[in-house]
Amino acid sequence: MKRSVIRYDIFGTASAVAAALSRNAREAIVLFHASRIGDRSEAQGGSILGVLGERWSGRPEVFDTVLRATTADEDADVRHTALVALGERWHDRPEVSDTVLRAATDDDPDIRRAAVRVLAHRYTDRACRVLIELAAGERDDVLRTDLVRVIALVRPDEPDVLQFLEDTAAEGTSDVVRTTARQGLVFLQLRSRLGTEQEAPAAD
Numbered sequence: 001m002k003r004s005v006i007r008y009d010i011f012g013t014a015s016a017v018a019a020a021l022s023r024n025a026r027e028a029i030v031l032f033h034a035s036r037i038g039d040r041s042e043a044q045g046g047s048i049l050g051v052l053g054e055r056w057s058g059r060p061e062v063f064d065t066v067l068r069a070t071t072a073d074e075d076a077d078v079r080h081t082a083l084v085a086l087g088e089r090w091h092d093r094p095e096v097s098d099t100v101l102r103a104a105t106d107d108d109p110d111i112r113r114a115a116v117r118v119l120a121h122r123y124t125d126r127a128c129r130v131l132i133e134l135a136a137g138e139r140d141d142v143l144r145t146d147l148v149r150v151i152a153l154v155r156p157d158e159p160d161v162l163q164f165l166e167d168t169a170a171e172g173t174s175d176v177v178r179t180t181a182r183q184g185l186v187f188l189q190l191r192s193r194l195g196t197e198q199e200a201p202a203a204d
Contacts, residue, residue: 025056029065046081053085076108087118109140120150128155132164141174152184
């Protein structure tokens, strides 16, 4: 194992332990901000944010710290951790949905992928149209494939999904995107067929 990896793990674990042993949320927040100064490690910041969300999610100052980290931290891993925490613990806050939507267009594909997952699983009542629009504009074929799969599996009953999958199966940007769309169409057909069979009256 490389020495830098060992240092990364030690500092990340130590930061999490220190945050967990903090007497209150304020001490842990100070520790988080201290971890972002000088020779910073993503493991430190992410570990502390995780502890903050787990122990003090009801504190306004904790929410504010995590929310700011989602958009302002320079390290993508820390932003990713903050974004996941927002989706898990504060998704009912209106400013969180706005933040997740902005993260869905982040320059980093891992941040966009995390935002897609939060949208799909925490905002299922209104995410379908947003996910379709994101898929249309997504530059990364891997993430575009993930979007096609999520749309087919999470929101199969939405009226726009069938047309989206048909269009993508015919005109997708790559073989894997088109194949995933075709698989989504097969899933919709099987689901519809099973539903029809269950609704059919039993024969005498």
